[in-house]
Amino acid sequence: MENTIKSIIDKYEGDKGFLVPVLQDVQKELNYLPREALDLVSSILEVPISYIFEVATFYKAFSLDPRGRIQMQLCKGTACHVRGVPLIIDHVERELNIKEGETTENLEYTFETVNCLGACALGPIMVVNGEYHGQMNIAKTSRLLKKLAKESEKSEEGKS
Numbered sequence: 001m002e003n004t005i006k007s008i009i010d011k012y013e014g015d016k017g018f019l020v021p022v023l024q025d026v027q028k029e030l031n032y033l034p035r036e037a038l039d040l041v042s043s044i045l046e047v048p049i050s051y052i053f054e055v056a057t058f059y060k061a062f063s064l065d066p067r068g069r070i071q072m073q074l075c076k077g078t079a080c081h082v083r084g085v086p087l088i089i090d091h092v093e094r095e096l097n098i099k100e101g102e103t104t105e106n107l108e109y110t111f112e113t114v115n116c117l118g119a120c121a122l123g124p125i126m127v128v129n130g131e132y133h134g135q136m137n138i139a140k141t142s143r144l145l146k147k148l149a150k151e152s153e154k155s156e157e158g159k160s
């Protein structure tokens, strides 16, 4: 982890004014901001850990808890809600064996619900690692989860 953090900080020439982009890059790399990574950022940039925590907790985009490699956000806004979102939530929770807002133990999936994503006409909307999937229903969600599981398997095989 140390080398990853060092190379991110080097990219910003060790300038503590770039703390937010540094944290963004760390999160992109590790999917969340582990304590160990924040300690390294603190010592290399010579910024107090208390200030780093303040920044990391201020921005909603940062997470101090482990997050999955695959991040799923389902819109729970009114327009999506009335088109069957509660059923989709139940389905995803059952398939992944986690509750809304949780991450699977193997750190593969994080499933969250969010407020209106501004694309109501296409609702229900599911965003997977930034990619929008519109007009979701249980059948489409099932297919999407199967596809993601297959991709996961492939990437696991690639590692071994």
Ligand code: FES
Pocket (backbone or CB within 6 Å): 075, 076, 077, 078, 079, 080, 081, 115, 116, 117, 118, 119, 120, 121, 123, 124, 125
């Ligand atoms: S309510 Fe879901 S995109 Fe607006």
